[in-house]
Amino acid sequence: MNDWLNLYDFFFYKLHHLMVWLTAGTFLESSGADIGFFLATMIMCLITFGSIMSSMFVILWIERKLYARVNDRRGATTALRSLWVGENGVTAGEWWNMIPYGLGKPIGALNGWLNKVAGNDGHSHEMVNRVGNRSWYGVTIFPGFFQNLADGMKFMIKEHMVPERADKVIFEVAPFLVISSTIMILGLIPLSSGIYGANPELSVLFAFAIFGIAPLGVFFAGWSSNNKYTLLGGIRSAAQLTAYEIPLLLSILSVCIMAGSFNFIEIVNFQHSAGVWLLFLMPLGAVLYLVSMIAEVERIPFDMPEAEAELVEGWWTEYGGMRFGLLFAAEYMRVYAACILFAHFFLGGWASPFAGLVPGGPLIPGIIWTLLKAWFIFTVIFVWARTALPRIRTDQILEFGWRMLLPLSFLQVVLAVIYRLYLFDASALADTTSGGWAWDFMGIPWGVPILTTAFWLGVFWVFMNDENLEEDQERMFHVQTLTPAGKHTAGQE
Amino acid sequence: MAEMWITMGPQHPMTHGLWTMRVKVDGETITDTEAELGYIHRGVEKICEARDFTQITPYCDRLCYVSAMTWSHSYVMAAEDLLEAEVPERAEYIRLMAAEIQRLASHLMWLGAFGPDIGNLTLMTWCLRDREMFLDLLQELGGSRMHYNFPRVGGVKRDIPIGWADRMRAKVKLFEHRISEYEMLLDESTIWLVRLQGVGYATAEDQINAGVTGPNIRAAGVNTDARWTNPYSVYDQVDWEPAVEKPTSIKGADCYDRYRVRMEEMRQSCRMLLDAIEKIPGGSNTHYQPGDEMILTKAPTRAPEGATGFSTYECTRGVSQFYLQGGGDSRGKNPYRVSVRSPIFITIPYVAKLMIGYKIADIPAIMGSFDPCIGESDR
């Protein structure tokens, strides 16, 4: 179902007519349409790239703030109270009282409510006020949003150093490979059915072919810096990225098999016309995609190539100034692209939830839905995993990728084929606002996704509860006692 | 591919201190190591020969700065052995509580550095946050957050302030819940277990022969804690048990066992604190003035030539010993020789050889699980 906000067609037709009309009668007459197409594509690329880059501030902001919250580094109201800083860094305290006409009173009330609900007052530990206002649902507002813009400017004015015995040509080329391939993908990813830079027929294939160039740049960087640490980091990275390309591509292949197309827009439209998001039809594929993507973009728990503890930034170590800044930005752009792609493949792209059941058309433009879904996935999966998990050792990462993810992704491909061939009702596709019902099963509406989701949730539940409790007891601490312990038991009042 | 030597040089985020480990790697596997210490050798033993017995105490704080109370306590015990001084019981209780709070703070610092080494950056902020509670308590006793100069030959410098007991109880009780929270984050995380289990095996016999002590051998199933094998202070009157972990493999203790031992030691320290504050003679909410005989006896200040004294003390990282010989300058006011035994000085070369055969990525896991602190090793 195409979104109503169709900028591409708008610019294309406008510029087409404009250029044809402008070049009529001149020597450029035969190429007027092409010039129009070129200009339209350029404008669309700018719009797409601009929206992604400006909304990337949200990604970085979410990461910082959520990470800080999970680390208990922020109280519920720290951001609020620190908004006004005076001379010598003195904060104005309850600065909202200084706003004229009493307009600041709601802020004061919010501050008080947050402290009551999410601050230390809820616990009986007055003695330990120093250890942070603990809460699991603190609210932080905009302060800090443009921190990353300042970071970018800082990178620009920093010194660019090339190590003396580095291979200079490759040293300079490597960041370009990484960054340019990342940015090129952004031109292919549609933010909505009408907002994209380019839409070739096999756009998924093309996008992931480009996505796979970056490991080459990483390896170049690691080798050319003439530094044993970066070499190790580059090698680890090359091995890891190669290992996880395959489960990634196989899970995307299963998405394309299910949807019957290699085109982003058609995949998203398929989800709407068939009536259900692909997440519920192939949860295994979604999980595989997420895990492989986290490994591909080298985030914790898979960030061994840049593990600070051993390698001090790994293959990035020798880069300074804007090259480092761009590599850093490229990593986040890859993360963002991964989130947007997850939203397209599995979460229905620019369709609103329950779009098929809500009568009438969508009110909010599709691009907003896409971005919201991408931010949601980023928050819940990428950032949360980063805060809570340690990193896995390289050989364990490789073993996990080759020996566990690869067979599962094969299984997912087989399942996708089975689903598409035998459980899919092609006649029930409907490209209308209310979608179709192509996945019914023996009369149960949406039977296939319901049963599939129930099955995989059951598998998950079984794995969670299947613990060898005895083994845990053996490993856990055993006190060697002489006389029975005293009256006080550690951990209880 | 040829083997290459990598220098995990003096400046490195992993080394937790200033020392070098040169590692010969074949791909990712370690084939040989060399450890070099001595970067922060400050000559404490030589300096102490020109100092009074009381003036040496601040130097001992700075030996292992993360665990300062235990080191000055250890020195002061040796000085009392040399000078044959008595210590009032209330002072012993205060020293015990200070040492156990310091043990908590030191283990939290260890965990706060160990977690990020493995990759879990959340632990750093959580542990430092909780460590603040204990640093506040020690600040009330000693005046500063890190180098306290608190024990004196014959007692302690000042008594516990009024209200300190209530604050300590509240904080320790909160902290016990926080330990459970750490265990929830870590012990139920497959990645944590996969990184630590099966890595860094060290058997008990090898370790004892090599001079490794403390939580590292208790992780190998050996119930040896200097607090009961060489008893001192009032540890025999306080409720506690040594934290021993029995390894499940004959190959010895792995990193996970050492981590578990320290977590359990933190629990035991909490238990000791809550018990000691009930049993302290003179009451927990009374404050005696500095110099009062309840907390400080007048100790002799001169040691004759030929007299010796030593202490065997369970520091946070192992067994530390001070050996003092009397009869130095100023007609015996200074010691003739001060010799310090640092557990980490012996552990680091042992661990460096232990790492052969594992991967580079295991170096922070193994090194971190042995808890090095270079201040005490280099003196």
Next chain:
Amino acid sequence: MGIAITKEQNSIAASAIADAISKRFSDGGVNAESVAHSNDKKFDFVRITCEPNRWRAVAKWMRYEGGVNHCSMVTGTHFPDGPAERGWEVVVHLMKWPISNVAAHTMVVHDASKFKTEDVPMEFEVVIPLAAGDSPTVPTVQDIWVGADWNEKETWDLVGIDFEGHVNMHRVLNPHDSPIGFHPLQRQHKIRYHDFNEMYDDPQGFGRKPVDEGRVK
């Protein structure tokens, strides 16, 4: 109440070991006695005074028959003003920590009532006086206890006592390029600028000599 070994058990064990050593090395050169600390809460330990040429024999007995499995500290002291037969002294602290065979899944139980005399943990102090002179030498016990290895390196590095038979002796605390023969803890080296009077009378170092600029002094 923790683990408790009673004082009597410890005293009995200390005396027993001291007697065993004295009996074994009754042909002279070795003197063993059990010594009590001034603080009677602390346990007794065994002090052995032995001559350098008997040190290895004593060490081997202690390790293989006495069960002393831990070498804790090796200290060296320089007595330039002392008697001629005690110009240098090496003091070795050792410990005996009984450990059973720690096989998998067995518990090591220390019940005080089950302690046999030879199971009681014990501490040892071995004092080896050396004759005054320029080259004090003591046989090494590096092959008997691995823990003695770096302790002996440190003692040689700081005090200058040679350990005969020690493999791979090198500087551990001083820089590797320290001058040969420079062992800072010998008494002829004075601490410059950190001695008590200088430090307190001139805390900012205005009286330091320009020739010492940049030197670690």
